Amino acid sequence: MKSARLLVLGAAALVAIAVAPVAVGLASALVLYELFADPYARLARHVPPRFAAALTVCAALIVVVGPMVWLGFHIATRVPAVVATVTAYRNQHADSSVTGIPAQVQTQAANAASSVGNELPGLFQSLAHSAAWALLNWSIALLGVYYLLTAASTSWQRFARLLPLSPAGAETLRTRFRDITQGMVAGTLLSAAIQGVSIGTGFWLAGLSDPLFWGAAAAVATLVPVVGNNVVSVPAIVLLVVRQNYTGAITLAIFSGLFPPIIDRVVRATVSRRVGRVHPMVTLVGALVGVTIAGVAGLILGPIALAMFFVLLDVYDKEQAGLQPV
Numbered sequence: 001m002k003s004a005r006l007l008v009l010g011a012a013a014l015v016a017i018a019v020a021p022v023a024v025g026l027a028s029a030l031v032l033y034e035l036f037a038d039p040y041a042r043l044a045r046h047v048p049p050r051f052a053a054a055l056t057v058c059a060a061l062i063v064v065v066g067p068m069v070w071l072g073f074h075i076a077t078r079v080p081a082v083v084a085t086v087t088a089y090r091n092q093h094a095d096s097s098v099t100g101i102p103a104q105v106q107t108q109a110a111n112a113a114s115s116v117g118n119e120l121p122g123l124f125q126s127l128a129h130s131a132a133w134a135l136l137n138w139s140i141a142l143l144g145v146y147y148l149l150t151a152a153s154t155s156w157q158r159f160a161r162l163l164p165l166s167p168a169g170a171e172t173l174r175t176r177f178r179d180i181t182q183g184m185v186a187g188t189l190l191s192a193a194i195q196g197v198s199i200g201t202g203f204w205l206a207g208l209s210d211p212l213f214w215g216a217a218a219a220v221a222t223l224v225p226v227v228g229n230n231v232v233s234v235p236a237i238v239l240l241v242v243r244q245n246y247t248g249a250i251t252l253a254i255f256s257g258l259f260p261p262i263i264d265r266v267v268r269a270t271v272s273r274r275v276g277r278v279h280p281m282v283t284l285v286g287a288l289v290g291v292t293i294a295g296v297a298g299l300i301l302g303p304i305a306l307a308m309f310f311v312l313l314d315v316y317d318k319e320q321a322g323l324q325p326v
Contacts, residue, residue: 024294025137027301029144032060034181040149053149057142065138071220074213137297169319176311180278184304187271192222194267195260199229202255206240206248222260223299229256278307 036056044052148155160170200215208214214236218229233256240249283303290302 022137022140024297024301025140026144027294027305028137028141028297029148031181031185031300031304032064032141032145033148034178035185036060036145037149037178049150053146056149057146060145061142067216068220071213071216075217165315165319169315173312173315176315177308180307180311181304183271184278184283184307185300187267188223188300190271191264191267192219194263195219195222195229198259198263199233199252199256202233202252203236205255206236206252207245208236208240208248208252218256222264229260233257278303282307282310 036059039059040052040056043055046052047055156174160167160174163170163173165173196215196217196219199218200211203211203214214232218232221231222229233252237249237252237256240246240252286303286306287299288302290298290300290305292298294301
């Protein structure tokens with residue numbers, strides 16, 4: 001028996017090493033399954049299960065990938081104009097002999113623009129490489145969620161028997177995973193969307209062009225830990241100051257610096273009370289670790305994985321103490 005366990009553990013370790021490059025796609029499949037399992041179940045009552053699974057995967061593709069494709073297309077179309085603007089501004093204001101505070105601010109902004117212009121080619125090359133891996137992982141995620149939708153009930157029963165938990169503990173673990181996943185994704189995306197609307201409104205009131213695009217870009221940037229939407233709003237505020245549009249700069253600072261933190265706290269607190277109960281520190285640390293390991297997808301996968309680790313410890317501890325896990 002001991003030899004058999006060692007053989008199984010060794011085989012599991014080899015499989016884990018083999019699938020590590022596509023682990024993000026496999027984990028994303030689990031998250032997508034928890035998000036779309038209920039719509040699939042309702043749809044499967046009216047159409048054959050495999051057809052319902054195919055329709056659900058198409059809906060997931062449109063809902064998840066569609067906005068990213070739209071944003072990527074608009075970024076690609078604006079790259080030549082951004083490069084030309086950076087170059088023109090650098091050539092116009094790069095004189096280091098100027099005096100006066102406004103002129104010095106313009107010179108510093110020109111130097112920063114020069115650095116950004118030099119870094120753009122390498123940045124886009126890195127993004128292209130990341131996009132290729134993201135496409136592969138998303139393909140695996142969509143294929144994986146299709147098979148999970150059609151066989152999740154039997155697959156979970158087999159997996160639950162391998163856990164060192166009672167049937168009630170395994171069911172609690174499954175329920176908590178569903179609640180945490182739905183709560184984490186709903187809270188994160190809803191908060192990002194509302195913050196994007198706030199920042200886009202600030203761009204519009206400040207008189208800047210393309211407020212819809214920049215609002216969408218800020219919504220995506222909000223998912224990035226620590227820096228967040230500052231990567232979109234701060235350069236715009238600096239641009240408004242350089243143009244001496246101080247009213248617009250103050251307006252954008254309010255809509256991008258004051259409102260988003262309030263929106264984030266209110267939305268996350270509301271969603272957390274309804275579904276997943278996750279401490280904000282778990283979300284922050286999980287996102288920081290997740291983005292290091294899994295890239296952009298780690299912003300969602302990291303907090304979920306860390307939260308589930310603590311849930312597993314909680315369920316196991318209660319079972320060892322003879323308590324009913326909840």
